[in-house]
Amino acid sequence: MKSIIIVFILTNLLYQHCFGYTEKRTFRERSKIHCRLRKQCKQYDEWDDNYREMMQLSDVPGSQPEGYLVRFPFYALAERDAHIVFSETENPDWFVDDVYEFVFAGWENKRATLRRKRQDQELVFQYTDEILTKNSPLKLLIEITSAGDIRAYVEHTLKPIIEFKDSNPLQIKYFGFSSLGQSLARYFYDCRGDEVYTKSQLQSQCQHVNTTSNEHTQFHRIPDNSITDTDQYSIEIPLYVAASHDAHILLASDNSFNSIRNGYEFVIGDDINRRVSIHKIGRQSTSTLADFRRADIFLPNEVLNLIVQISKSGKIELFSKHDHTQYKLLASVDDHSYDLSVNPLQYISFASFNSTPMDFYYDCSMAPTYIDTQLATKYAAVGHPLLLEDPTFQTPVDKRNWLTSRCKQYSNFKYEYKDFIKLSDIRDSKPNGYIVRLAFYAQGTRNAHVLLSRTATPNLAAEPVYEFIIGGWVNSRVLIRRKKSDVNPLQQVFVPPILSAQTPVKFIIEVANSGTVRIYAESDKIEPIASFFDPIVLPVNYVSFCGYDNLVRFYYDCSGQH
Incomplete structure (x- = not known):
């Protein structure tokens, strides 16, 4: 009561x-x-x-x-x-x-x-x-x-x-x-603003631009009814983008790129879908106002919901929404902006990069998907999303206990890949767009080895694989190999001590369908510690763990939330 x-x-x-x-x-x-x-x-x-x-x-x-x-x-x-x-x-x-x-x-x-x-x-x-x-x-x-x-x-x-x-x-x-x-x-x-629209719905209810052009050649009028708060904003545009990387959105005072007096270009997902930036364009000059590192801005087979806001005081913000998550992608202030009342932004233009096809949807007749900008600002942390989701631990024991209750464990002392685990049996390890995207933790003094193979019984002396060496050579190197024990690695990076004997450290290994192979560590949530492009990407289906004459404990297939 x-x-x-x-x-x-x-x-x-x-x-x-x-x-x-x-x-x-x-x-x-x-x-x-x-x-x-x-x-x-x-x-x-x-x-x-x-x-x-x-x-x-x-x-x-x-x-x-x-x-x-x-x-x-x-x-x-x-x-x-x-x-x-x-x-x-x-x-x-x-x-x-x-x-x-x-x-x-x-x-x-x-x-x-x-x-x-x-x-x-x-x-x-x-x-x-x-x-x-x-x-x-x-x-x-x-x-x-x-x-x-x-x-x-x-x-x-x-x-x-x-x-x-x-x-x-x-x-x-x-x-x-x-x-x-x-x-x-x-x-x-049944909330208005929480809808998730398909491409066919967007095509029937929005202005649709499909482009492969690397230049801003077509300009469209910015809808007059897009601003919800005319006292606060000069520009407020909701739109949807279906792309894999490098989407360019230009807001301009004029309908020709060479004659723009005032404009802002947003570049979303360049540097292999890991960066977002805004550039001020006007009077034959261009300057960068903001440049932020992100990870996985566009997700495979999903339409990204965006909202662009430019306040009358010159504050510029870009918000994104993926289904049940929303983030502030970018924020800047143009202290030296042209007076928008003299040179108002009237046109919008879309462009691609390297002739990559992409779709833009704007001026939609249905109610735009609601983005709570205050909440999105709260979750504006940069970095790989799988490296941002863990809680903060007071002691190594707290972290080990947390992982023990949520993850499977595997320990191996020798440099011998004895057990091969099917990737499809590990939750979330094969999302859309990736051959494998594996999150795991490693605890040891050095030499945590992870091998990805096509079969459960690979001939490691002859078959190509992906072998990742973390903390090799007395915890000072990270390597990616195409064969086990290959003396000519695909990538080798010297790093500060990356493993810990007391605290499990989180890593992400990714092999994208496009051929990009990357490994991230929780010490740097934005940049991969090692990466390379494989033109003949391996269709791997299994993973195996081991050490190198030292005990390494792995935690993987973790479930539950915090």
Whole structure:
């Protein structure tokens, strides 16, 4: 009863704030997202564990796209126990019928789980660190593919908090919400601005430019209705980009590149999809205003949602959104900008690099996907996304305990690849666009060896492989080889001591479909410590670990979130 009264008071305060009452700034910032959700989403409140109302998925636009039984984003505002169920019928027999029941922040906000029957044995569960809060709605995304791949994400995480493979997936058509033990849970769903649009939808509802041109030759009028706050912004443009790298977007005062008096060019994903920059163009001169290093700006087979904002005070910001994550890509201030009232930005132009085909979509008739710029600014950290997701540990023991509870382990003393693990059995190791993208941790004094091979029984004396040597030669080198023990490595880099006997160190090995081979370390989250381009990329399927006359402990296939 006490928790109901507390949440009731909080709800009334939020209601007052949404409709114009003045509150302290800290409360305004907390409640901003709640105000938007009240206006743009459907809302459902529940105190108990009874799914009182089952609703049709077909009534929620976009919840069952091609290839999915359900793809359901929603928000939960609760102290604990946010429950959602998916069923094949509107009135399931809870004691008999199979369903998918997800529980987030159960067990006093400490666990997430998936069940095949209501309140039955868990198919999978993960320990979490109090992901729900009564002060701020949390976005969650549930995906169940037609092939039976089940994943649940928490916003701003790359790995699913719940992951399961169902060989006989339910043909679900209904969903419902509940809570537990008189704890109020408030849900927001079917939200305007949270839609994920396909290319075909964008083509039918937006102005579409497909280009392979390396020059800005075609100029289009900037839509007059794109600015949501005319008092604050001179320019605010939402757009979508389908590319792999090097997308160029130019905002200009004139419709010819050679006569531009005032303009800004955004270059997104150059340097092999690892950099974003902005350049000021005007009166026959060009200068760089900002240049930031990023990693994996464009993701394979996904359309990147962007918003460009230029304030009247000269502040320039570029935000991006990938599904359930959103980031500030770039920020700068043009202190010496031309007066936009004299030379206003009226045109937009798009270009490619090296004749790479790409698609740009702008001036869309549907409501633009919402990007919370305040929240995106909070998650503006640069670097490889898989190296940014771990928590901060106070001691090496904390880190080892955290990994022990979430990862598989392998130890090997000799320079001998004895056991080969199938990459397809390691979660998230073969995402779209990559032959392999392997995250792992190594703990030892020197010589952590990782080998990628095509088969489980390679002839290492003759067959080509990818061998990575981390901390070789008394913990001072990183090498990439095409054959085991090859004296002529593809890449060799001298490094400061990179391994630790006490603390596991995280590494990322990538072999992209394009042939780019890279290895990252947590000591530098932006730049790979070694990389090369392989024109004949190996279709590797297995991984093996070992040391070199010293014990190295590897942690891999890690699950769960923090």
